Amino acid sequence: SAKGISLDAVFPFEAEGALLAEKKNFRVSGQAAINKENMTAKLSNIDAQADLSSLTLETLLKALPMLKDAGINQAPKGKIQINIPELVAGPQGLAALNLNGGLSGGSIGFKQLASPVSDAQANLQMDQKDLQIKDLSLVLAGGKLTGAGSVNDYLGQQRFSIDLNMDSLGLGKMIDQSRQPIKLEGLLSGKSALKGEGFGPDKAME
16 A cells, blocks of 8 residues: 655655465555656655465465476565665656665475575675675575675676585485486585576576
8 A cells, every 4th residue: 555645755655465376475665756857756754564474385386387397396485575765666766776675584495405495595786787686594404504795787797796605515415316327425515616697507607
């Protein structure tokens, strides 16, 4: 709902509802202003929260069938918090954006993995051109994966850089080996750096 919508002054708005769920799982509030002369809208002081715990895999894949190719077999969970001090958009797209976001208690499962990803945490900062991911951590195969990354010009060339640290990832728990004649065991630790341009499978360079 928006209270006192105006074309000449700032007005507050708030909304809540159910996204791919039967009960309410998101809420957003903030302020908005519309500039009639240059046909731009400015949003400010936006706070948004979403709880993914009510998502089901069936509903998710029905709404986003392209995710079937990713091999997801457990719906994502976790809580998302987003704060946007400023967003300005108009006929030419985003003119200004300042966004801070975070994920806590995240989890997701893939058929390629013997165990799901759990306890995922991450913080991100985003403007109209670049995105930075900070303080990324998650539990996988009895071990921990941490890292950080960035995507420059995410609407254009998508130049990305990702640094990952692996600590005691169990090979037997990480990869589904139920149909493999030879089983892998042991712990995987180390560092990995990925850089590239674009998000196709052939774009990353170690």
